[in-house]
Amino acid sequence: MLNTPPRLRFKKYGALIALSASCRSTCPRARVGSSLFDSGKRVAATGFNGVPSGQPHCDEVGCVMVNGHCNNTVHAEKSAKGTLNGRKLPGGYVFVTHRPCRPCFDEMVELEVAHIGFLTEYRPNDDREYIEKVCREKGIEFEKLPFDIKDLLKELLTFHQGPGGLLVQKPWLTISDETPY
Numbered sequence: 181m182l183n184t185p186p187r188l189r190f191k192k193y194g195a196l197i198a199l200s201a202s203c204r205s206t207c208p209r210a211r212v213g214s215s216l217f218d219s220g221k222r223v224a225a226t227g228f229n230g231v232p233s234g235q236p237h238c239d240e241v242g243c244v245m246v247n248g249h250c251n252n253t254v255h256a257e258k259s260a261k262g263t264l265n266g267r268k269l270p271g272g273y274v275f276v277t278h279r280p281c282r283p284c285f286d287e288m289v290e291l292e293v294a295h296i297g298f299l300t301e302y303r304p305n306d307d308r309e310y311i312e313k314v315c316r317e318k319g320i321e322f323e324k325l326p327f328d329i330k331d332l333l334k335e336l337l338t339f340h341q342g343p344g345g346l347l348v349q350k351p352w353l354t355i356s357d358e359t360p361y
Contacts, residue, residue, distance in 0.1 A: 183342070183343070184342045184343050184344070185335075185338050185339045185341075185342045186339075187339070188335065188336075188339070190221055190273075191275070191297060191325060191327075192327060192332060192335065194215050194217060194273055194275035194297065195275050195277075195297065195299055195325055195327055195332060196332055196336060197213075197215035197223065197226060197275065198213045198214050198215040198226070198256075198275040198276055198277050198299070199213060199277055199299070199329065199332070200213065200226075201213030201214060201215060201226040201227060201228045201256065201260075202228055202229075202256070202277045203228075204228040204230065205228040205229040205230055205256070206228075206229070206230040206231060206237035206238055206239045206240075207229040207230065207231075207237075207238040207239070207243060207250055207252070207253040208238060208239050208243070209238070209243055209250050209253075210229055210278060210302065211228075211229065211277070212228065212229040212255065212256040212276065212277050212278045213226065213227070213228045213229075213256050213276070213277050214226065214227045214228070214256040214257045214259070214260045214274065214275065214276045214277070215260070215274075215275045216260050216261070216264070216269060216272065216273070216274055216291070216293075217269070217272050217273040217274075217275075218269050218271075218272045219269070219270060219271035219272050219294070221273065224264060224267075224269055224272065225260040225261070225263040225264050226260055226263075227255075227256040227257060227258070227259030227260025227261070227262070227263070228256050228259060229253050229254070229255060229256050229259075230253065230254060230259065231252045231253060231254065232254060235252070238250060238252050238253060255281070255283075255284050256276060256277070256284075257274070257276060257280055257284035257287055257288055258283075258284060258287055261287050261288070261290075261291065264291070268290075268291050268292045269291045269292060269293050270292040270293075270294075271292070271293070271294045272291065272292070272293040272294065272295075273293060273294070273295045273296075273297070274288045274291075274293050274295065274296045274297070275297050275298070275325075276296070276297070276298045276299070277298065277299050277300065278298060278299070278300055278301075278302035279298045279300070279301050279302045279303070279324070280296065280298065281302075281303070281306060281307075282306065282307040282310065282311070285307070285311055285314075289314060289318060289320065293320065294319065294320060294321065295320065295321045295322075295323075296320060296321070296322045296323075297321075297322075297323050297324075297325045298323075298324055298325060299324075299325055299327065299329060300324075300329075301324065
């Protein structure tokens with residue numbers, strides 16, 4: 181048997197897909213990404229914070245701020261849900277880079293998912309009691325994922341430096357503690 185790193189566990193995979201989707205975000209206030217999966221753990225949709233199709237992007241013309249929120253941006257969860265064309269995901273999974281706001285949480289509940297996980301807190305006290313109540317009533321697991329983003333990326337690189345990986349010829353490629361910015 182080859183000395184192959186283990187494949188990603190499902191929740192890490194979902195988190196990395198959401199993180200990848202966030203790289204398409206065009207609102208500089210919060211680079212949010214989401215990934216939606218059906219109950220069979222197959223990708224159903226991805227989304228990111230950005231303006232509606234055909235509109236000028238926030239990172240090009242600036243944000244339109246109203247009460248501390250960008251009114252140009254469609255949130256990542258709503259963006260992903262929109263690509264489902266009304267289809268629900270009973271027993272499915274949602275992964276988001278940032279803790280969902282109440283309207284986005286409600287959008288995900290409408291999909292009949294069983295799990296909502298996020299990588300980082302964003303206004304952690306907003307509607308906490310409401311979200312906990314709905315999750316209890318609907319049987320939804322709502323969790324801050326216990327993953328460090330840097331460790332997730334290292335795991336991705338390590339996997340691809342193993343046999344058959346994309347980086348097998350690039351063992352020098354690592355994530356350092358220094359950032360270029």
